[in-house]
Amino acid sequence: MNLDLLDKGFIPEEICLKLPDTFSDIEKLASELPKVLANEQIEKRVSQLEIEKNIDTLTTPQLERAMLVYSYIGHAFMWGKKNEVNMIPAQLAKTWHKISTKLERPPILSYASYALNNWKMLDSSESFDLENIVIEQNFLGGVDEDWFIMIHVAIEYEAKEILSALKKYFFESGNQSNLEDALKSMKKINQLMNRMPEKCDPFIYYNRVRPYIFGWKNNPTTPEGVVYEGVEEYENKPQIFRGETGAQSSIVPMLDALLGVTHSDDPLKEYLDEMRLYMPREHRDLLNALDSWSQTERSSVVESISIEDQNIIDETIKEVHIFRNKHLEYARVYIYEQSLTNDSNSNIVGTGGTPFMKYLDKHLQETVPSDD
């Protein structure tokens, strides 16, 4: 099992911020997306794009950038168009599908594009800090949309500390100080999580941010799914894919695996397993490998650890419980309560398409030290 990613974290080492000139029409539309959406011009603008791009020479960071811009424009088209036909035009569909095949995840906006590849440092001479990052691509834009994504990015950036510390402890005969570092890092993640309401207002989130990140699976407005025009492999048949969600982040499932937190079968667990298909390939592979380690070898490793060490692990699990508790509160305040006061997009399933309140709560209750 190659565990290097646990030291690096899930934010890519290199983020491409602009595609080569052959993509200038796409880049232009992406940069004007907030205005185009406000003016309801998305259908016209998409129809003016070149029908298909050559992606053969793109590097991996460029492919990620291409996935990001096509995904944003694809979602802007789906949720900003006036006609009701659920078809993505060839100008988007053909290239988007080619990129997604290369990156081995579906042609839809996923967390890797929405958060992991979607930021830069405001002042590159300063160190990473929540206040020193800027979000590159928006749908409508504004501080609430930026902040929602910035909190995710900052959590991802911090998460390499906890993952790396747990890697040292469990896989490199590390010591108690690694566990102490892990606990400290989880507390920092919770401090970041607590900051969501500072600049992301629930009403704005529900009405202006969330509508654009829905997918086309288990979504009442796309009962049959969505046709990707001109994509031969799909044979003109509608496709169903899940929408963007933090459930496509690898952090929490990796923490569950490392800390020995397990979830009994339920629709959210099934959904979380499905979410792995939307993660970058190397994140998915590591997560699957860590899961098998957790189910087979972990118990023999923890058999011999001291009570003090076990106590720190339990403390860390309590912090993950605190994270899930805050998260459940956000699901209630940002989505559930908003849906009660507003029926404009009152589809009370998550953007990924789950009846989330019940199952997020179940996963919270299951975030407790294991019996082994």
Ligand code: HEM
């Ligand atoms: C206003 C803030 C947030 C809201 C309203 C929210 C909403 C949701 C919802 C509704 C789900 C259920 C699955 C779905 O249908 O998509 C979910 C899952 C999830 N979200 Fe969030 N989320 C928020 C912030 C975050 C942040 C900052 C993270 C950090 C990476 C995160 C990570 C997760 C994870 C890991 C899951 C899977 C559930 C689990 O393992 O317990 N979310 N979120």
